[in-house]
Amino acid sequence: MNTAPISVDIIIAGGGMVGSMLAAALGQLGADGGANAPSVCLVDAQVPPSFDPGSNPTYDLRVSALNHASQNMLKNVGAWSHILSRRSCPFVSMCVWNEAQDAKTLFNAADIGEQQMGHIVENRVIQLALHDQIKQAGNVVIACPDSLQDLRIDSNQVVATLGSGKEITARLIVGADGANSLVRKQANIPITRDTYDQHALVANVQLAGLDARAGVRTTASAHGNMTWQRFVPSGAQALLPLADDRASIVWYHSADEVARLVELADAEFIQELSDTFPTELGKVESVAQRGSFPLAKAHAEQYVKHRVALVGDAAHTVHPLAGQGVNLGMLDAAVLFDVLVNCMEKQQDYADIRHLRKYQRARRGENSLMINILDGFYRAFNTQPEPIAALRDSSMQLVDNQKMIKQAVMRYATGSGGSLPKLALP
Numbered sequence: 001m002n003t004a005p006i007s008v009d010i011i012i013a014g015g016g017m018v019g020s021m022l023a024a025a026l027g028q029l030g031a032d033g034g035a036n037a038p039s040v041c042l043v044d045a046q047v048p049p050s051f052d053p054g055s056n057p058t059y060d061l062r063v064s065a066l067n068h069a070s071q072n073m074l075k076n077v078g079a080w081s082h083i084l085s086r087r088s089c090p091f092v093s094m095c096v097w098n099e100a101q102d103a104k105t106l107f108n109a110a111d112i113g114e115q116q117m118g119h120i121v122e123n124r125v126i127q128l129a130l131h132d133q134i135k136q137a138g139n140v141v142i143a144c145p146d147s148l149q150d151l152r153i154d155s156n157q158v159v160a161t162l163g164s165g166k167e168i169t170a171r172l173i174v175g176a177d178g179a180n181s182l183v184r185k186q187a188n189i190p191i192t193r194d195t196y197d198q199h200a201l202v203a204n205v206q207l208a209g210l211d212a213r214a215g216v217r218t219t220a221s222a223h224g225n226m227t228w229q230r231f232v233p234s235g236a237q238a239l240l241p242l243a244d245d246r247a248s249i250v251w252y253h254s255a256d257e258v259a260r261l262v263e264l265a266d267a268e269f270i271q272e273l274s275d276t277f278p279t280e281l282g283k284v285e286s287v288a289q290r291g292s293f294p295l296a297k298a299h300a301e302q303y304v305k306h307r308v309a310l311v312g313d314a315a316h317t318v319h320p321l322a323g324q325g326v327n328l329g330m331l332d333a334a335v336l337f338d339v340l341v342n343c344m345e346k347q348q349d350y351a352d353i354r355h356l357r358k359y360q361r362a363r364r365g366e367n368s369l370m371i372n373i374l375d376g377f378y379r380a381f382n383t384q385p386e387p388i389a390a391l392r393d394s395s396m397q398l399v400d401n402q403k404m405i406k407q408a409v410m411r412y413a414t415g416s417g418g419s420l421p422k423l424a425l426p
């Protein structure tokens, strides 16, 4: 199909959680009556499945642990209420331990004077909430379902060709198109990638209610709004609490074992959980969905080129054991937003590589640090020989015993510490 090119200021390729966050933030500029708000086209290949709270919608397999910084961003762009009106579950504590260790390391929101450490939210709920907000903005159009097929980057503009045949020109393209980013490939940005020899099995389970488990919990839900992770030699086993006594469990194991577990009949899978997971899981009544994900760490060598910026998984992927992936991506979006607004206020060309580099400088080092920290955790917990195992266990004890260290770790993990971009502040 040949149609006349459409012209906008910014194309965001990828309307997942991170691309939608940036679009919603830019949409606020239009909503605030800004006559100079940039025109934005958000392109995504997949329509997120609808969610009608009145119809007891099925659970999304993919969920995210949103930290305080991400929650603040969602509040600041007006999307948080759209999440609360759908479905979410606060978690008030987090417990981490190693099978061979006697003591557990417990983090409580109260330790840092907070009521919760974050919320577990289904990915599609986050995406839909942001899309609700974007639809109210006069300066953002959503092209969905449609996909970026080709990209030409000239010195004064980019030209994107979509699957529908539309051609869109813009001053800037933001690649928020995930780990296999086409924007990154078309911009010839190299990436270093290492796969882990572990896969993650994710399952959504229904836990037995409190009555069936009398005396086990002191709180009003089967999981006590606690997220936990136990490390065993084959990998970690984790639980993220969901509403209605449900939970998302993550089971890290070899690719072969994960493939076997995914194929089991529900009753057999529940039996495996009961035999293998710690008693903290409680009784699993049913399992709704199961899926598996290969795991890798990856980092783009550059986040920006002239007229191009990468955010979220398009720029980096981390091991999911600390649930940080989308939180890092949200911070990318917030920092890039700051850089763009700053340039707009000074009437500078925000797509100029000299300005975009400010975003890269602010984020690439931070993300690199997190990739390495998570890689270090992965290696430490998959290492049995002394002295690394001894060092790991004594470090966990130190964190548990020393209040100040514990508070510092918690502030970092919950996104309440360090210097945050404006959009991520309360």
Ligand SMILES: Cc1cc2nc3c(=O)[nH]c(=O)nc-3n(C[C@H](O)[C@H](O)[C@H](O)COP(=O)(O)OP(=O)(O)OC[C@H]3O[C@@H](n4cnc5c(N)ncnc54)[C@H](O)[C@@H]3O)c2cc1C
Residues within 6 Å of the ligand: 013, 014, 015, 016, 017, 018, 019, 043, 044, 045, 046, 063, 064, 065, 066, 146, 147, 148, 149, 176, 177, 178, 179, 182, 200, 202, 250, 293, 311, 312, 313, 314, 320, 322, 323, 324, 325, 326, 327, 328, 329
């Ligand atoms: C097992 C597992 C558990 C995880 N748990 C957590 C957690 O608890 N907390 C956390 O913070 N992170 C978690 N993560 C990581 C998190 O899911 C990712 O970091 C996050 O999804 C990245 O978001 P994104 O928007 O950058 O990319 P994506 O979610 O990959 O979104 C990319 C979007 O781009 C679209 N797209 C792709 N190509 C095109 C194209 N050519 N044209 C148009 N659209 C396109 C796709 O349709 C998609 O909507 C987990 C990851 C795994 C594997």
